[in-house]
Amino acid sequence: MTVQLELRNIAKSYGDNQVLADLDLRCRKGEFLVILGPSGCGKTTLLSIISGILSPDSGRVFSGGRDITSLPPEKRNFGMVFQSYALFPNLRVVDNILYGLKRSQWSKTAALDRALELMELTGISPLADRYPATLSGGQQQRVALARALAPKPEVLLLDEPLSSLDAKVRSSLALQLRELQRRTGVAAVMVTHDQGEAFSMADRIVLLNKGRVEQEGTPEQLYGKPASLFAADFVGRMNILSVSSINDGILTGIRYEDVQVSAPTEMTLGKPHTWVARIERVAFMGQFCRLELLLNDFSTRIFADVLFDKDKYKEQSLVAISLPRDRWCHFSGETDA
Amino acid sequence: MRPRPGGKATLVLLLPLAALLLGVLYPAAILLGRSMTDNMGSAIGLANFSAYFRTPGLATSLYHTLGVGVIVAAAVAVLAYALAYAFTHALVVGDRACRYLVVLPLSVPSVFFPIGMIYIFGRHGILSGVLGVGNIYGWSGIVFGEIVFIMPHATLLLVTALCGVDRRLYLAAQTLGASPWRRFRTITLPQTRNALLRAFLVAFILAITDFGVPKVLGGDYSMLSTELYTQIIGLQDLGMGSAIGVIMLVPSLMAFALDLWLVSSHPGQAQTGRYEKPVSAGARDLTFSLFAWGIVTVPTAIILAAVGGSFVAFWPYDLAPTLANYRFENSVYNIQPFFNSLEMSAAAAVAGMAITFAGAYVAVRTGANRLLSLLYRGMAFLSVGIPGTVLGLAFVFAFNRPENVLQLFYGSRAFLVFYCLIHFYAMGHLISAAGLASLDFRYEDAGKTLGVGRLSTFFRVILPLRFPVALEVAFYFFINAMTTVSGMVFIFSPDNAPASVAMLHFTDTGNYGEAAAMGALILAATLVARVAQEVLARRLRRPANRVNLRYRQ
Numbered sequence: 001m002t003v004q005l006e007l008r009n010i011a012k013s014y015g016d017n018q019v020l021a022d023l024d025l026r027c028r029k030g031e032f033l034v035i036l037g038p039s040g041c042g043k044t045t046l047l048s049i050i051s052g053i054l055s056p057d058s059g060r061v062f063s064g065g066r067d068i069t070s071l072p073p074e075k076r077n078f079g080m081v082f083q084s085y086a087l088f089p090n091l092r093v094v095d096n097i098l099y100g101l102k103r104s105q106w107s108k109t110a111a112l113d114r115a116l117e118l119m120e121l122t123g124i125s126p127l128a129d130r131y132p133a134t135l136s137g138g139q140q141q142r143v144a145l146a147r148a149l150a151p152k153p154e155v156l157l158l159d160e161p162l163s164s165l166d167a168k169v170r171s172s173l174a175l176q177l178r179e180l181q182r183r184t185g186v187a188a189v190m191v192t193h194d195q196g197e198a199f200s201m202a203d204r205i206v207l208l209n210k211g212r213v214e215q216e217g218t219p220e221q222l223y224g225k226p227a228s229l230f231a232a233d234f235v236g237r238m239n240i241l242s243v244s245s246i247n248d249g250i251l252t253g254i255r256y257e258d259v260q261v262s263a264p265t266e267m268t269l270g271k272p273h274t275w276v277a278r279i280e281r282v283a284f285m286g287q288f289c290r291l292e293l294l295l296n297d298f299s300t301r302i303f304a305d306v307l308f309d310k311d312k313y314k315e316q317s318l319v320a321i322s323l324p325r326d327r328w329c330h331f332s333g334e335t336d337a
Numbered sequence: 338m339r340p341r342p343g344g345k346a347t348l349v350l351l352l353p354l355a356a357l358l359l360g361v362l363y364p365a366a367i368l369l370g371r372s373m374t375d376n377m378g379s380a381i382g383l384a385n386f387s388a389y390f391r392t393p394g395l396a397t398s399l400y401h402t403l404g405v406g407v408i409v410a411a412a413v414a415v416l417a418y419a420l421a422y423a424f425t426h427a428l429v430v431g432d433r434a435c436r437y438l439v440v441l442p443l444s445v446p447s448v449f450f451p452i453g454m455i456y457i458f459g460r461h462g463i464l465s466g467v468l469g470v471g472n473i474y475g476w477s478g479i480v481f482g483e484i485v486f487i488m489p490h491a492t493l494l495l496v497t498a499l500c501g502v503d504r505r506l507y508l509a510a511q512t513l514g515a516s517p518w519r520r521f522r523t524i525t526l527p528q529t530r531n532a533l534l535r536a537f538l539v540a541f542i543l544a545i546t547d548f549g550v551p552k553v554l555g556g557d558y559s560m561l562s563t564e565l566y567t568q569i570i571g572l573q574d575l576g577m578g579s580a581i582g583v584i585m586l587v588p589s590l591m592a593f594a595l596d597l598w599l600v601s602s603h604p605g606q607a608q609t610g611r612y613e614k615p616v617s618a619g620a621r622d623l624t625f626s627l628f629a630w631g632i633v634t635v636p637t638a639i640i641l642a643a644v645g646g647s648f649v650a651f652w653p654y655d656l657a658p659t660l661a662n663y664r665f666e667n668s669v670y671n672i673q674p675f676f677n678s679l680e681m682s683a684a685a686a687v688a689g690m691a692i693t694f695a696g697a698y699v700a701v702r703t704g705a706n707r708l709l710s711l712l713y714r715g716m717a718f719l720s721v722g723i724p725g726t727v728l729g730l731a732f733v734f735a736f737n738r739p740e741n742v743l744q745l746f747y748g749s750r751a752f753l754v755f756y757c758l759i760h761f762y763a764m765g766h767l768i769s770a771a772g773l774a775s776l777d778f779r780y781e782d783a784g785k786t787l788g789v790g791r792l793s794t795f796f797r798v799i800l801p802l803r804f805p806v807a808l809e810v811a812f813y814f815f816i817n818a819m820t821t822v823s824g825m826v827f828i829f830s831p832d833n834a835p836a837s838v839a840m841l842h843f844t845d846t847g848n849y850g851e852a853a854a855m856g857a858l859i860l861a862a863t864l865v866a867r868v869a870q871e872v873l874a875r876r877l878r879r880p881a882n883r884v885n886l887r888y889r890q
Contacts, residue, residue, distance in 0.1 A: 073512050075514070076512070078512055080508075086505040086508065088509075088523065091523070099510070102514060147509075151513065
């Protein structure tokens, strides 16, 4: 697929504080790219540079092969959905959506048709005459999305678009947002700190840490094969072990749910990479329970997420735990988490 | 979150409420009654009013005043909006210095500007030949002087409003391809339209009630305020004077009501955006810098000219430098009015701060009786609807009467302080209330859960956190008491004449040098107070009273 958006060697500093360092990024046509990272990782700065609100200290930005680094936001034709939506409070919903449809490019009827089409798509047609202040958060979010998509942008930018909604609205809107993006075929770049959101929506994720790309890939790649301790820790939960009998003492990760717990019989203990451990604590987590286990070297602690079973897992009882080799994660060139 | 009821706190409201009723409603009622009696005190209905409109010389003063008011208000609103826009939406070169110069005119009485204007544009002024302005007495002088005097009031209001425009809306509009002009038309203007109207109204009220500028520059162009002065002080026609007072009150109250409606009826425009400095843009910043500095040059030059004039023997004939003007030999009071003003203003500052802060605390942060706090807030706000000139006149009628026990108090220094408190109450209350409302309302509850009473939380948490606000209120009272002219001319007594009134008397007798010297002293005093306020506020920002956390051995 052809590349829609490309960033090359982007750097940005505020005084001595380097926010982005020599960063490259590509987003293909029709792709949903998520930039994921903790707060302060530079992801908002990155999005501002893509939109043209900020200009980078060095590096270039391309859209459809055209160098747009020096273009101001109003000349880029990128749609943007803001965290706070930033709807114009003095304009009705329909006028908000019409705002970006320039007279020079859209006739009056064409613009109105386009606005109606988008309200239809986002399911806000009944709200056309309302003012933003009278809408719920979810409704405002749809208006913001319709407004951003109306001028047929080359790229849709989303700045934590779901973070100010409550949990239930959030998950249903996430699906609708993804569906809409797929249908319009617009390339989308979303910024978020919520890994669940990133996993459920992204074609590809770029994990950002301290202004650098820590890892990029599909959600499955990021979860299954985290490339660094940071990635392992930020995405899901993982045991980080340094035990001589595993991998010659090299730091090795294994996800909580990949730890297999069974009764300590001769058969189970005969399997490779299996040890005896004592259950120190059982924490009820809803659909599953989390066991805190002490290995028989009396120093290594391992967490395991297992299906809840009151009789099977008792505190202070002994169990066999297996750490399947195909689930091990290795990290290159890192010693601290 | 609504604060929980606190019964005893309500009692604190009773004293300021009583003062407001006594200082606003009572005098206004007396004035209204007085306007319908003749000089002997017998009721004559609306005879004073019909006489006013039948006397050609008098009636024209109303049309003059309204005309000047509209022109001045329109000019001020447009100029101040552009100036406020420059400070908030562009990067002005020397921003801090320029902002100080914008508010500099607040530090002197309105009567100071005509003096500076005479020195610059008058018949023998520095620029009289260059500009060909010629006669500054009359309409053009009044309009120009009032614009200079009123600009900072409107600018402050508009800067606040323009700061409140949500920056994110501009970004959203930019990503949708809107040009700068379109962003201004669709975002900036709609969101600040009310503030613009309010600036117009504030300017209008100030322009139709100010006394200092027309008194000196009016010439034979009659204005309501100067006419009022002539009727009361010159002709001793109290009936006609009070009728003019009522006539002046009507447009003021109408503008006040409109303002109130604007503030209360559009909560949808409540702005939540956090202000961020705009990014630099060469051409735009240069244009606005030139404009802003061009604008502030005018009042600054006028003030400098007046200050300069106070140090020469006799402008423009004898330019020998001298301090003779500061001996104030042409007045029986000498320099005493300056000290009177200092004392009065300091007292007004302390009392005003204590009363408005305590009142606002009870009204905003405690569950005081709702009806009572509503009444209190209403009264506090209403005090701004009565212009100083009218209030001063009403004070004369209300308190200088043998049948009123408070006559003993009339003319005393405490009486002048009382007048200042009432006249400037509204802003003092608004500053305090805004500062107190922006503090987390759970502090008192947190205190209670720790077993600490409300009063203790007030002194240990609320007051320290908001002391800069209290200081600001004190400074506001001080600077305004130092510079107020309009009402003072009616209520001062010879043994406590304030400096601003002394200035007026010097201009009356043609001693502009001494008037300028008195004005320069007022300017110096308010600048010192300003520095003191900033230094104190800065010092308090440092964490104080930290407990030593090291264990004692």
